């Protein structure tokens with residue numbers, strides 16, 4: 001469990017994280033989604049005790065990270081995959097970690113195998129690793145102490161599609177066994193495919209949070225009918241907002257059941273009726289973060 005309460009982080013006059021509160025629950029994968037510069041890394045660094053908060057607090061398993069005894073046994077961190085010592089081999093990095101955390105050396109072999117690094121790769125110096133290999137090593141290091149909580153900053157960066165799928169399965173299995181996972185990304189589809197809960201951050205502020213299903217439901221309904229004009233008019237009578245989509249059909253700001261009822265009442269035949277898919281969530285994400293994204297582009 002991670003609890004973030006009214007967390008604010010300022011760098012001089014600039015507020016990177018602005019009065020942010022959320023819980024990350026065990027048994028679930030929670031996605032921390034936001035455009036570049038939204039404040040994800042800063043918030044995670046505070047959670048990991050690497051940056052002090054200006055106000056508010058973050059606790060992991062009920063304590064500030066720094067107050068956890070042998071924190072690596074409780075919290076696995078992947079905050080910067082490039083931060084590993086470039087002159088050491090992957091195996092050396094993990095062996096040192098195992099010694100520091102007081103876990104058996106057998107964990108090193110297990111983790112190398114788990115993350116899919118070959119024996120040859122594990123014995124290569126980190127400076128010769130690709131970004132994807134560094135991410136795998138970072139995940140191996142995060143899991144070394146068999147922690148209850150994982151905090152991963154952009155873990156999919158640099159992974160190829162097979163690697164992304166592997167990571168998704170790994171995190172799903174970890175959460176299914178009761179683990180707590182917080183992972184950040186600036187890519188909606190990455191988060192959408194793995195997360196049970198989603199926290200969206202833009203310009204240092206939480207702009208949306210909830211279960212994926214809730215956020216998808218909030219994205220409305222997609223429907224097609226044999227007479228979209230009549231359906232639009234019927235929906236408008238009920239003050240339900242609908243818009244045509246560029247590919248045909250209607251995007252409706254209501255639950256599918258409400259749209260179905262209107263169609264039945266007006267004897268309009270629906271040929272498709274479903275909760276809006278990721279396109280809906282994507283539009284919501286782009287909308288929610290538009291200001292932050294624009295400022296980032298302008299900066």
Ligand SMILES: Nc1ncnc2c1ncn2[C@@H]1O[C@H](COP(=O)(O)OP(=O)(O)OP(=O)(O)O)[C@@H](O)[C@H]1O
Nearest residue numbers: 011014016034035036037038039040041042043186
């Ligand atoms: N040490 C620092 N001093 C001053 N400003 C900082 C510092 N660290 C981060 N910032 C600023 O805080 C804001 C949030 O940065 P942060 O790295 O937390 O964003 P992010 O959501 O993780 O983005 P990205 O996906 O690009 O990593 C950015 O505008 C960044 O420039």
